[in-house]
Amino acid sequence: MMSRRLQIPGGMQDTLPGECAAKRVLEQELRRLFQERGYLEVETPVLEYYDALNDSTFGYPPEYLWKTFDARGHVLALRPDTTIPASRLCAGRLRDAQLPLRLSYIQSACKFERDTLSMLSEQTQAGVELMGVSGPEADAEVIATAMESLKRAGIKDFQIELGQAAFFDGFIAQAGLAPEDVSIVRQLLEEKNTLGIQLHLSKLGVSGEITRLLTKLPLLYGPLSKLDKAESMTENPACLQALDNLRQIIRILRLYGFGEEQLTLDLGMAQEAGYYSGVVFRAQTAQVGQPILSGGRYDGLNARFGRPLPAVGFAMSLKLAMIARERQGAVFETPALDYMISYPQGSEAALEKAVSRAEELRGSGLKVALIYGADEDELKRRMEQGDTKNILYISGDEGHA
16 A cells, blocks of 8 residues: 555656646637637536446447446446537537537546557547537538647647548448447558458458458558549449548638648548547647547437537647647746745744735735745745746845845
8 A cells, every 4th residue: 555655547647837837828728719719618527427428339348438436336437538528418408509519628538548559548638519510611610620729739740630430431331240340340440450351351251342442441541632542442422422521621621721731631540439420530740659639520429318419529638739749849847936035934023024025926916935934045046946036035124135
């Protein structure tokens, strides 16, 4: 027991003062961005009833959810993302809200990570959900908001990878796979494991033509010109409609000022969450070996909570954004105080004056700390090392900086 008192559980991290201060600045910048675009901030509880999350279509197996119990023995789980609670909120307390519904959030999510590249089980997510409207205009609005979020976070040279869940689903419908096999193929697709896809589909007796097409999906990665290659692969109406949707989104993104140099195609993308139904996307940067943000269209999710609504959204990991900024050269220094004030301990008159002066300065919006018992030399040392911008020593009837 004693050996763990200074430890924290695997996948959790402390945030130290310098990074925490920089993170709060980033949070406020993202809040301003979301507000500028008409998104209203909400908070949902960190704990949900496990029944609300236990759905195979969500893509979160039970073993990857953090679970506990309430006083009555009900099984609870920490939210693995914020999209699912937002859908619950939309179908519940916001059922009568005017559509379209634009929601934003900055709050933590927690799950066991399957990706060995990530050791983060808890992450602060900042994101938006646009519910009640479909079409490429809404998709492009959310993707443009995601890209602007990356810019305001100070992320340089990022790339947005665009995929289409409906393109994959079109082939899956032809294959006639059971839900559990769809999950396996989706995971193999995300790993770009073409041999694994071929072997699994062969074992299931899927036709050679469908197997051939599905094993080509991981190769549809790179410049947007790969859309032409994808169109030449199939005459499936659902697949062609999905590709047309991507073309329209790309066209509208240009109106927001984002061009092809910031966009790549990945029609083999398979998000961890299994509820996506249309465009899917994620952001990559050279400084971090995994996506900083991800999102997409999820038109079927709200119906699982009793209110069918089209929806699209994204979430950014603030921890990964901070790591990327640090590797780009950002330094997260502990913010300096405006004043440090001290006085001789045991002097009631000096204490009274020190407290009065500190409160006066704080009333002007300055950051002030009382340093009990420190002499003038100690205060000067603290200022020299950058802990404070100014010092004030109260001695007897006078105080001096």
